[in-house]
Amino acid sequence: MTPLDYLLLLSLLTVVIALVAGHRSMGGVWLTFTYAAQLGGLMLMAGLTNQPDVITSSLSFTILGQSLTWRYDALSWYFALITISAGLLSTMYTAGDWGEKFRADGGNLWLLHVAIALNVLSMLILLGSGDLLTLFIGWELVSWASFLLMILAGGPSIQAAIRYITYAMGGAMAILAGLALIYGHTDSFTYPAAANILHSLSTAHLWAPLLLLTLGFGVKMALLPLHLWQAAAYAHTPGPGAAFLGAISSRMGLYALIVVLIQLVGLVRVIELPVLFSFISARDVLAWVAAFTIIFPTFTALRQNDARMLLAWHGIGQGGYMLLGLVMGDALGSAGGLMHVFNHATYQAALFFSVAAVVYRTGTADLNRLGGLVARMPLSFLAMLVGIIGLAGLPPMNGFVSKWLVYRSLMLEGEPLLFVAAVVGTLGTILSVYKLIHNMFLGQLRVEHENIREAPWSMTAPMLILSVVVFVTGLMPGLVLQWIAGIQATVGLPVIDYSLGGLDSAQGSLDMLWVVGVLFAGFGIGAVLFYSGGRTHRVHQLDNYAGGHFLSADIRYHYSDNFYPGLMRLIGPLYRYSFAWLESAVQSGLGLLSLSTQGFYRRVAPANYALVTAVLVLLWVML
Amino acid sequence: MDALHILIELTLMPLVAFVVGLFMVLMMRRIAARIQRRVGPPLLQPLYDILKLYGKQTQISHGILHDIGIIMAVGGYIAAETMLPVPGMNGIADKAGLITLAYVLMVPSLGLALGVGQCANPNGSIGISRALTAMLAYDIPFVIVIFGVAWQAGSNNLVDIIALQQVDGIASWGIVQTPLLAFAGLFALHAILGKHPFEIYIAPAEIATGPMVEMGGKYLGGLFVMQCFQLYTAGVIYTSLFLGGGENWLTFLVKSFAVVAVPICIAYLFPRFRTEDVVRLVWKWPVMLGLIGIAFVMN
Numbered sequence: 001m002t003p004l005d006y007l008l009l010l011s012l013l014t015v016v017i018a019l020v021a022g023h024r025s026m027g028g029v030w031l032t033f034t035y036a037a038q039l040g041g042l043m044l045m046a047g048l049t050n051q052p053d054v055i056t057s058s059l060s061f062t063i064l065g066q067s068l069t070w071r072y073d074a075l076s077w078y079f080a081l082i083t084i085s086a087g088l089l090s091t092m093y094t095a096g097d098w099g100e101k102f103r104a105d106g107g108n109l110w111l112l113h114v115a116i117a118l119n120v121l122s123m124l125i126l127l128g129s130g131d132l133l134t135l136f137i138g139w140e141l142v143s144w145a146s147f148l149l150m151i152l153a154g155g156p157s158i159q160a161a162i163r164y165i166t167y168a169m170g171g172a173m174a175i176l177a178g179l180a181l182i183y184g185h186t187d188s189f190t191y192p193a194a195a196n197i198l199h200s201l202s203t204a205h206l207w208a209p210l211l212l213l214t215l216g217f218g219v220k221m222a223l224l225p226l227h228l229w230q231a232a233a234y235a236h237t238p239g240p241g242a243a244f245l246g247a248i249s250s251r252m253g254l255y256a257l258i259v260v261l262i263q264l265v266g267l268v269r270v271i272e273l274p275v276l277f278s279f280i281s282a283r284d285v286l287a288w289v290a291a292f293t294i295i296f297p298t299f300t301a302l303r304q305n306d307a308r309m310l311l312a313w314h315g316i317g318q319g320g321y322m323l324l325g326l327v328m329g330d331a332l333g334s335a336g337g338l339m340h341v342f343n344h345a346t347y348q349a350a351l352f353f354s355v356a357a358v359v360y361r362t363g364t365a366d367l368n369r370l371g372g373l374v375a376r377m378p379l380s381f382l383a384m385l386v387g388i389i390g391l392a393g394l395p396p397m398n399g400f401v402s403k404w405l406v407y408r409s410l411m412l413e414g415e416p417l418l419f420v421a422a423v424v425g426t427l428g429t430i431l432s433v434y435k436l437i438h439n440m441f442l443g444q445l446r447v448e449h450e451n452i453r454e455a456p457w458s459m460t461a462p463m464l465i466l467s468v469v470v471f472v473t474g475l476m477p478g479l480v481l482q483w484i485a486g487i488q489a490t491v492g493l494p495v496i497d498y499s500l501g502g503l504d505s506a507q508g509s510l511d512m513l514w515v516v517g518v519l520f521a522g523f524g525i526g527a528v529l530f531y532s533g534g535r536t537h538r539v540h541q542l543d544n545y546a547g548g549h550f551l552s553a554d555i556r557y558h559y560s561d562n563f564y565p566g567l568m569r570l571i572g573p574l575y576r577y578s579f580a581w582l583e584s585a586v587q588s589g590l591g592l593l594s595l596s597t598q599g600f601y602r603r604v605a606p607a608n609y610a611l612v613t614a615v616l617v618l619l620w621v622m623l
Numbered sequence: 624m625d626a627l628h629i630l631i632e633l634t635l636m637p638l639v640a641f642v643v644g645l646f647m648v649l650m651m652r653r654i655a656a657r658i659q660r661r662v663g664p665p666l667l668q669p670l671y672d673i674l675k676l677y678g679k680q681t682q683i684s685h686g687i688l689h690d691i692g693i694i695m696a697v698g699g700y701i702a703a704e705t706m707l708p709v710p711g712m713n714g715i716a717d718k719a720g721l722i723t724l725a726y727v728l729m730v731p732s733l734g735l736a737l738g739v740g741q742c743a744n745p746n747g748s749i750g751i752s753r754a755l756t757a758m759l760a761y762d763i764p765f766v767i768v769i770f771g772v773a774w775q776a777g778s779n780n781l782v783d784i785i786a787l788q789q790v791d792g793i794a795s796w797g798i799v800q801t802p803l804l805a806f807a808g809l810f811a812l813h814a815i816l817g818k819h820p821f822e823i824y825i826a827p828a829e830i831a832t833g834p835m836v837e838m839g840g841k842y843l844g845g846l847f848v849m850q851c852f853q854l855y856t857a858g859v860i861y862t863s864l865f866l867g868g869g870e871n872w873l874t875f876l877v878k879s880f881a882v883v884a885v886p887i888c889i890a891y892l893f894p895r896f897r898t899e900d901v902v903r904l905v906w907k908w909p910v911m912l913g914l915i916g917i918a919f920v921m922n
Contacts, residue, residue: 372743374688385737394729407722408779416770416917423766427759430729434736434755442688442740443748501718508779511718518633518715519702519727525637526698529848533677533841536684541743544685545836559745559752566823566898567756 004057004072004128007041007080011121014038015114022113028095031113035088038120042084048077049486057128066189068137069130074486076127078338079248079255081483082345083127086247087120089462090240093353096458098360102238108152115149116244126252132179132189135256139175143168143220146249149241150233157236164233167226171219178212195264203273206265210273210282213260220253221323222316224293225579230316231297235308239356242308246315246352247345254322254341261286262491267329286327291418293320294425296579302432302564303575307355307365310436311348314391317425318344324422325406328413331494332503335484336405342480343398343473347390350466354384357455357463358440367436371558372445372541377454381441383463388433390470393426396516398474401502404510412507435563444541444558475516476500632712633705637852640704640859643876644851645669647858650880651887658891669851676844683839685742692738693845699731700852706781707859710869713782720779721769725762728856731849732758735834742837750833753898754817754824760902761814761821764909768808771917772864775801785868797865803916805865809885810909812857814901816883818890821905823898858883 014034021027045055057070072080094102094112103109122145126138143165151161183189185197198206215226222230234245261270273282294317301313318340325337357380358373359365374381390397393404403426410419454460473480478500488495497503502510542551551557562568600608648669656663684690705714706724719727732754739747775797776784788795798805814821824833838846858879862868866882869875896904 374741375686389733393726394733395723395727400726404722404726411722411770411773411779414774414921416767416774416914416921419770420763420767424763427762430733431755431759434733434751437737438740438748438751442737442743444743507777508720508722508773508783509718510720510723511715514715514718515702515706515723515727518705519699519730521633522637522700522702522705523694523698525701526694526696526845529677529697530690530694530841530845533844534679534682536682536690536840538684538686541685544742544744545746545831546744547831557743557745559748563752564756566753567759567902570899570902 002055002058003041003044004055004070005059007038007045008057008059008070008121008124008128010034010038010041011117011124015117015121018110018113018117023110025100027110027113028091028099031117032088032092032095035084035091035120038084039081039088042077042080045072045077048072048074049483052486052490056130060130066133067131068134070125070128070134071130072128074483074490075255075258078483078487079127079251079341080124082251082342083120083123083248086244086345086349087116089349089353089466090116090244093240093243093356093459093462097456098239098356098459101360107238111148111152112238112241115145115152116241119145119149119244119249121145123248123252127255129259131191132182132194135259136172136175136179139252139256140172142249142252143172146245149245150237152241153236153238155236157233160229160232160236164229167219167229171216171226173216174212174219175216178209178216181209181212191259191264195266198265199269204276206269206273207276207282210260210265210270214257214286217253217256217260218289220250221257221319222250222253222293222297223289223319223323224296225582227293227297227316228579228583231300231309231312234312234315235306239352239359242312243349243352243356246312247349250315250319251322251341251345254319254326257323258326258491261327262493267327267493270327271329283327283329287324287415287418290320290324290327291421291425293317294324295320295421295428298425298428298432299571300575302428302435303568305367305561307358307367307436307440308352310367310432311351311355314429314432315344315348317429318348318391320425321403321406321422324418325402325409328406328409328415329493330409330413331488331496332405332412333409334488334493335481335496335498336402336407336409338484338487339405339477339480340399340402342483343390343402343470346466346470346473347387347397347399350383350463350470351387351391353459353463353466354380354387355440357459360455360459361452362449367439368560370440370446370449371443371560372441373449373452374441375445376449376452377441379454379460379464381437383460383467384437384441386467386470388437390474392430392433394430396474396512396519397470398477398480399470401474401477401510401512405496405503408508431564431567439558439560439563443560444556446558447553475512477502477512629714632714636707636709636712636714637701637704639709640700640707640855641848641851643879644853644855647854647880647883648847648851650884651854654884654887655891658888669847673844673847676839676847677841679840681839682841683837684842685837688741689738689837689842692734692736692741693842695734696731696738696849697845697852699727699734700849700856702730703727703856704852707856708782708785708863708868709859710872710875716781721773721781721784722779724781724860725766725769729758731852735846735849738842739834739837744837746830746832746836747834749830750824750826750836753826753830754834756898757814757817757821757823757901760905761811764807764811764905764913765815767910767913767917768804768811768864771801771804771913771920772797774917775920781863785863788867789870793867796867801865801916801920803912803919807909807913807916808861808865809882810912811905812861812882813886813889814905816853816857816886816890818886820890820893820896821901822890822895823901826895854883855879 122141129135298317304310390399481498501513
């Protein structure tokens, strides 16, 4: 029995407990402990991050001459850490009052617990995959587990989940075809054999498997143009489930892409691989796909009026930064991309928790029906504030550090347009998240929300824990960068030269300890200046300037809808929904095709057969 | 460098920034006055204004976040000043770099935006909406300029960028080496300062001074202090990027004041653009010039 076996067994045990006790009132608490135990089991393997080593599972069997193996390395460990933590905090959030209310409102709490436990288990299995076959098996398990989580709420989530599984099946077919191509060359599914053959393939032959695998795994990452399923599918999942999915689920695609692009094909080859009949390389294509994945979903998020949709769209956009940093292939960029996985998971989960807390108290996530909640739910506000600063990538939160690394890499690699694209994404995010926090927590408190209270501790505790993580890893990014350096050494990337506060470099360092220290010292001086001024007195929100009128509670005095009209007058016409149009075109094309084929075998229509035969015979005679 | 030394630098740099900023505000008001054929305020008027606002008896707060917003706005700038090298003092410039500086400068705006949001006045919120839109507009040419300068200097560190420009006098200044970037930078700088014709988020006649609509007393005083820092920061960043920084305090101050004077002299000749026109204009000319400038730099 190796530590990996213990981990997988613990995860299996979690599923069993969820199955047996998920419907009990204490079930959530027990599950929280088993997730904590999983985290402990993972910590037994923490040594993986220091040396390029693997821990294999004793579980392995042989089917048709192919042996299936599972093993963990630094990369798996890092993703597993995020997965289990996301499961732990989501379950902690669900365990208390949120779960009670969910059940009282007719939700299936048992299924939610089971689905999250199954997701964690299947992801842990995927992350342990030791060859292409186990990778595919893990992939399918993850796809169906997330489908379960997405669909369990019923209502609008059903359509979103079915859309997801359609995309996922399409992606899985592409992956299967790619694997078949590789298998055709090697007769083996092991990574070394695949890597060997991929290295020796000619440019034209390499493109087919590379494209198929990237497309297939890109579906889960929601890379453009395969991104349409994600926002609705995540947003309609019940609160903590959405937080779990938003934190880690789509990053499984990134894990698989790292395995394919970096470990099997090798990033050097991707950088050199030319696109036929052009002057750009495969790396450029991937980088621009990533850049568009940053920009378009971010500006789609800007137009959302539902807080959960807004966050889910940003989740897609942030995935672009991860891929962009990674395909730069240097120490800084790949570190930034990998680090962003952790950072994004932390703040995204905090944001979803905060939104779910507001929904718990007010019953809506509609950004036009909220406002002024900071006075009633200060802790949820704090979590959201920390979260949006992280999401927008501003100091002092952790999102800034990973984005900084990506920016630096783009500057050093001499990619001005990609750099501008990355910054445009960040600026769009700032606009969008301000709208989020403004419309929910700032501005006028509505009459019907006058008496609501802060969310209970079982809900605020997980989001505050995450806020602390977001801040501390922003203050001391070295804590995360040590794991990243381990991954880089394991998968064969240049290793980042980090320090506790960031990195030292002759071309421009970053020391967050100083930056954050000075920032808070500045706030301190600002506070001293402020409080040395005259005594303040609080006024009611209706005691406001209103152009000479008097305000009363029935006057809606909150600016929320169409928050950026000036900008929208300029860029509004650019929203053409081309991807949705493309999707519906493909959909109706496929519908037509299936209808016509159906016609052939469903209907007894001898005339059709006679016509086709006659045409074929004529063609044969004429040619 | 010992701890005492750096502590003195970190204290002095924001202090100098504030004092210089006061005089920049004075210069701005004097220039405006001359253009409008007025005399303009006396030497210490900016200081009197701040003291008056802080000392007022009526100090209206709209909630704790309103207070924190002002603290963040002033504190964020105080922190940013320590990342801007001045003659003889580098502060923590070599630990932060240009990109960090650009993002730390967004913290005060975020603080202000939070404080204004808490005030629950739609005029303020519209002001913030416009200010953020303007930021989306001017930050694009600004980061293009940052990219070009950092590429030219081979470093992201302001200390290096300044040192490189002081190698052989004016010939090595950024404005001579990369004139297109310098022009794009000046354009972006004008928009960053938010003066006419980019004054969309104050717009007194439309939205009752936008973010300042619920601000009085020391809240407005905080914003006044913020404006001092803002003018200083803009002038010094541009001086450091394109005018070779300061060889000594005299040239440093002359250059910084000159940089700030340029947009101010232009500003009071113009009315105000509409929001979308600001975005369109800023996304067109400075971005185009900046990208051409980068194309020259990278060859």
